Amino acid sequence: MPVRMVLAVQDSRYVEPLLDYVQGSSFGNMLHVTAFTRMDAFLQYMTEHKPGLVVGDRDMLQAWLEAAGEDARHIAWLLLSEDGGALPSARGGEPGRGAAIAKYQPLPQLLEAVLAYCKGPLNGAVSEPKRHSGTTPVLGIASPLGGCGKSTIAMNMAKQLGVLGLRVFYLNLETANTGALFSSGTPESEQRFSRLLYNVKAWQEENIAKRQAGAQRPEMPDVELGPFIVKHPGMKCDTFAPSQQVQELMEITEADTGLLLKLLAASDEYDLIIADTGGCIEERTLGVLEGADLLMWVLLDDLVSMYKSGVWLNYLESRHPELFRNAMGKSRYVMNRFTGQLANPLPWQASGLDGALPYIPSWKQVHQEDLLLCSPIFQREILKLCRALLEKPGLVSFHADGDRAYG
Structure with missing residues (x-):
């Protein structure tokens, strides 16, 4: 019916x-x-x-x-x-x-x-979103490559899940935050994000001093996130206002990142947190590799990109072996700009492809930022990828008919 x-x-x-x-x-x-x-x-x-x-x-x-x-x-x-x-x-x-x-x-x-948005064809009703109990799951999106479309994928995932009714938080940890292209952030909003980073670092310094003095330390800081969060109408999600303070962003440590993720997850305000990382071995990325419940590695099917991916993953394994082993157990591999047939062997760390996203010719020379969020073909494939990657591990539940998603 x-x-x-x-x-x-x-x-x-x-x-x-x-x-x-x-x-x-x-x-x-x-x-x-x-x-x-x-x-x-x-x-x-x-x-x-x-x-x-x-x-x-x-x-x-x-x-x-x-x-x-x-x-x-x-x-x-x-x-x-x-x-x-x-x-x-x-x-x-x-x-x-x-x-x-x-x-x-x-x-x-x-x-x-x-x-x-509909529950399905049985009776035409729509199901209510369900809240997660406990902490919110974190999807980390990483890549050994620059310019592979990682942030475009992350923002489209946030938007499509938001359209389906999920409450999504998009955490961009790039040094040059791509989200600034889609935001109307003001200098005041940048100062708010700077203040949040200051509060996070100050709490950690106080914690270190208490530990050295033998005093009891709280597990979580008393940091209110609400004043620092902005709603992003284009991506249908919440986020922190993008900051243009490059040096400040470069000083975000692995511990800072882990604490931000814990604060967001413990708030129980969201169904999913999408963490968009920077370079493969930056401290912010390492914090996501540690704190994410699921990791999505974005690859490109060309000889140079595959070679660089293997080299960077090898380097990550040699420098951070324990972190690397834990990350590989929750890693999935997605080929972006896929043309239908794999031409190059995957890095040895990847056991196989878990998903693919199409090449969009109209994005070859983008002159209007909103075009990156408005491709019907890409959005359709993003939804398929979300169902394939998020339902099986139980991060996000989809109804059996696959049409309506809820967290």
């Missing part, structure tokens, strides 16, 4: 092309759409029916949520957002079972996001 969906958008120029596309594509077998452009007709229909999902603009959803009250809590909805503002709320300020997706995007991508 298809998902019973109500589309409530006041602009008929938006509704009609979408309906035409659904009816003429394979989505017609998966979605049964009832559309409204008039507020009164929509509100009257909702008093008599309980669809599986309501997708609408802000005004239509707000009017329905206020009119329905507690009844709205039993129906899932998606806001077609243009501005990334706050979600509309039901009577009493409760947000209900809602999320937001971009209103203007390619129709296949839009409809895939709608289906991904």
Whole structure:
């Protein structure tokens, strides 16, 4: 049975092309759409029916949520957002079972996001996200190579999981933070991140002094993360504001990184933390190799890249043998810019490929940063990779039909 969906958008120029596309594509077998452009007709229909999902603009959803009250809590909805503002709320300020997706995007991508939010074809209902008990899992993304697309992969994973309704924190530990291209961070936000680093280092110095004095040391610092976190509307996740203070970032140690990961995981505010690393043997990367629950190594299928990957992994093993052995037990290997056939042997450390992501020709010369987050082909493959890497070890649970993910 298809998902019973109500589309409530006041602009008929938006509704009609979408309906035409659904009816003429394979989505017609998966979605049964009832559309409204008039507020009164929509509100009257909702008093008599309980669809599986309501997708609408802000005004239509707000009017329905206020009119329905507690009844709205039993129906899932998606806001077609243009501005990334706050979600509309039901009577009493409760947000209900809602999320937001971009209103203007390619129709296949839009409809895939709608289906991904649904529980499945059995009854058209949407399942509630489940919270993790205990600490939040950490996915570390690393590479022995520069320029392999590691950060593009990390940011697209954060975005796609956020679209599915998971609460994701994106921790960028690069010296030159790629996330700055997608951020509207201000000097004040940079100072906030600098303050956080100061607090982390100060606590560790106090801890060392207490240990030398034989005093009892707390396991976790009393550092409040909330003031330092910003919401990233483009990536649908939380993050720390990017800092341009290169020297300050270079001084982040392995212990600093481990402590940041512990603070984020212990907050229990997120379903997944994605840690984007810098160079292979930088201290920040070593901290992620130690603290991550799962490591994803990004490789490229060309002779020079494979050779360099093997050399750097050998160096990591010789300098940090115990850390290397622990890391290999939780490592997965993903080939980026894959063209369909492996031309070069993998580094000996990799037992085999655990996933592949396609080459996107339009990214050969990117002139607009948002293009890196808007490729339907890449987003589809990112979702497949997330399911393959995160479900089996139990970091993130996906429903059996593979459409709706929850943490």
